[in-house]
Each structure stands twice: as C-alpha cells, then as structure tokens.
Amino acid sequence: xxxxxxxxxxxxxxKRVYQLIEEGAFEVVRFGPRQTRVxxxxxxxxxxxxxxxxxxxxx
Numbered sequence: 609x610x611x612x613x614x615x616x617x618x619x620x621x622x623k624r625v626y627q628l629i630e631e632g633a634f635e636v637v638r639f640g641p642r643q644t645r646v647x648x649x650x651x652x653x654x655x656x657x658x659x660x661x662x663x664x665x666x667x
Contacts, residue, residue, distance in 0.1 A: 609645060609646045609647075609648055609651060610645065610646075611625050611626065611644060611646065614634070614646050614651055617651065618651075618654075618655070625646070628654075629644070629646070633650075633654055634646045634647070634650045634651065634654060635647045635649070635650040636650075
C-alpha cells in the first residue's frame with residue numbers, strides 16, 4: 609500500500625506513517641530511494657493491535 613493510502617485509512621498524516629515505519633510498526637518494501645510500500649498484512653495487524661479491547665467489568 610502506498611504511504612498516502614495508509615495515512616488515509618488510519619486517519620493520520622503521511623509524516624506519521626513514516627514515523628511509524630521508522631519505529632518498526634509496519635513492514636515495508638522499498639523500490640529504490642523514493643518508493644516505499646507498506647505491506648497490507650502489517651497495516652491490518654497494526655489496526656487490530658491498536659483497537660481498544662472491550663473488557664467486561666465484574667461486579
């Protein structure tokens with residue numbers, strides 16, 4: 609997925625996507641110095657991990 613598409617999907621800026629790439633949050637494939645694609649599976653995993661988990665309150 610292109611950087612801009614990931615940013616739109618996650619409702620964040622492209623700059624933040626690049627930051628997350630540097631932090632290791634996404635797996636990427638680089639096609640030369642100016643083309644980077646984010647693996648769809650890593651975006652899906654990021655979304656799954658980022659969603660809050662609903663917990664049942666025990667009373």
